[in-house]
Amino acid sequence: MAESRSAPVLEVRDLSVLAATQPILRGINLTVPAGVILALLGPSGAGKSTLLRCLNRLIDLTPGLRVQGEVRFHGQSIFAAGADPDALRARIGILFQQPAVFPASIRQNVLFGVRHAGRVPRGDWPELIERALGEASLWEEVKDRLDAPALRLSVGQQQRLCLARTLAMNPEVLLLDEPTSALDPRSAEAVEHSLLRLKGRRTLVLVTHNLAQARRLADQTACLVVREGAGEIGLPDPDLDRPAPTVGEI
């Protein structure tokens, strides 16, 4: 089905998340157009990770949280009865702050989700590995040692390996939860470089503390602020731009 490029990929409508009766997020509205990088800013504790985890229903896995309101992916409610969270998570991948590689080879790490989903024939795996590692800007560094233990990679390479593992599923949307904040400047720059290369090809929602990073990468920004104990969409706090990142200007 042909789809207009400007049609939103994700629409968040009046979304609230509550822990028992305590709201964590209140009345969130957000539209994510196709192919953009949308940066989600806000102070620690404002609910950025919680909002991100709503977008692919990872929130379902946290007991005790209640979600109200609507998230639509290509116009379809992701929380509707009958919606399949596993299928959704294959199309909307996520990358966390800390790289979580498995104690296995680089190759096995890339293939992890693909094998589990069982959708790609074994004969296509070599091409898929090269494509995913290439998109994550890691191929050139590891192509001669795909069977080496992933844990031997530097932390920055491990984060790009996690990115490759997510990209191997060919997701349309990538959710990134402070993906460079655990990295040294050089590794952060490599991750930023690979995110920039994804721009236009996939839709990215990037949670970052770092206003300079948002400026370098994002087409659009949204900011969560805390009002009466819960995160709402608001204007950025002018103090947000903390000590400048050491990543070079792009």
Ligand SMILES: Nc1ncnc2c1ncn2[C@@H]1O[C@H](COP(=O)(O)OP(=O)(O)O)[C@@H](O)[C@H]1O
């Ligand atoms: N499972 C949970 N139960 C209760 N409170 C939670 C839970 N998860 C997060 N919170 C609270 O929600 C608020 C927002 O958390 P989080 O989404 O992690 O913020 P951020 O990513 O912006 O730092 C915090 O006050 C946190 O303590």
Ligand SMILES: [Mg+2]
């Ligand atoms: Mg967080």
